[in-house]
Amino acid sequence: xxxxxxxSGTGSNLQSVIDAVASKQLADVEIxxxxxxxxxxxxxxxxxxxxxxxxxxxxxxYEDRGEWNHALTQxxxxxxxxxxxxxxxxxxxxxxxxxxxxxxxxxTHPALLPSFPGAHGVRDALAYGVxxxxxxxxxxxxxxxxxxxxxxxxxxxxxxxxxxxxxxxxKVVERRLLIATLGDLARNK
Ligand code: GRF
Numbered sequence: 001x002x003x004x005x006x007x008s009g010t011g012s013n014l015q016s017v018i019d020a021v022a023s024k025q026l027a028d029v030e031i032x033x034x035x036x037x038x039x040x041x042x043x044x045x046x047x048x049x050x051x052x053x054x055x056x057x058x059x060x061x062y063e064d065r066g067e068w069n070h071a072l073t074q075x076x077x078x079x080x081x082x083x084x085x086x087x088x089x090x091x092x093x094x095x096x097x098x099x100x101x102x103x104x105x106x107x108t109h110p111a112l113l114p115s116f117p118g119a120h121g122v123r124d125a126l127a128y129g130v131x132x133x134x135x136x137x138x139x140x141x142x143x144x145x146x147x148x149x150x151x152x153x154x155x156x157x158x159x160x161x162x163x164x165x166x167x168x169x170x171k172v173v174e175r176r177l178l179i180a181t182l183g184d185l186a187r188n189k
Contacts, residue, residue: 001186002032004081006089011043013087013108016175017182018050026179028186032079035072037091059091069094076101082189086140087178090119098142106185107140108178110170112152117145122167131157133166135174137181150184151177 005014014034020026034047035055044054057075062068073096076084086107098105111121113136118124125133134154141147153173157166 001028001083001182001189002030002079002081003083003085003182004032004076004079005034005047005085005087006076007034007036007041007043007087008038008090009041009043009088011041011046011088012171013175013178014043015046016179017085017087018046018052020179020182022050026182026186028189029182032081035075037068037072037089043088066094066096069097073097073100083182083185085178085182092144093140095142098140103139105140106150106181107138107145107147108174109136109138109145110167110174112136112154113138113145113149121145122170123163126157126161126163126166133157133170135170135177137174137177150181153177 007014021029021031031052033053033055034044035057036044037057037059039056039058047054055075057072059068077100083104083106084101109121111125112134116124132154134152136149137151138149139147155170155173
């Protein structure tokens with residue numbers, strides 16, 4: 001099963017997928033490429049260190065979102081992936097992308113959707129005062145963190161938690177859930 005992974009930042013969740021493929025835990029998964037929406041992400045650096053092809057479709061290089069979305073769609077399609085995986089990719093893709101990867105665009109989110117969607121799911125859950133949050137792996141549709149849910153797991157919020165400590169604990173679960181989901185998809189392909 002060929003995947004393209006999209007990142008915008010650290011790429012620690014991506015690293016867990018790279019490691020799972022290398023260790024044959026995800027024996028049937030091949031990371032065809034890793035892409036980012038801006039230059040200088042550690043996620044791309046990690047990928048290059050692992051010998052994985054990378055690309056950047058730099059959001060700032062395009063006059064408008066539609067042109068960027070078109071370029072990203074074409075670039076991802078050029079790898080003919082079975083799935084595109086957003087792992088800390090912080091851009092909302094447009095209709096053309098969603099249509100091109102209808103039902104095969106996977107996203108991870110650090111909250112129990114539909115609660116706390118958007119770019120600050122961990123901060124919003126903490127601010128709300130929930131005692132339990134978690135993470136979600138879902139098929140992304142044209143909305144923001146919407147679409148059919150594939151896996152979820154809860155993570156307790158501790159009294160002393162900060163956004164950072166809570167997010168790190170969520171990511172540990174998120175990595176495990178993402179790898180399990182990719183394993184499911186590879187088996188059912
Ligand atoms: C993950 O929690 C992801 O769900 C969210 O941003 C975080 C990315 O972390 N959108 P990393 O870049 O994989 O370390």
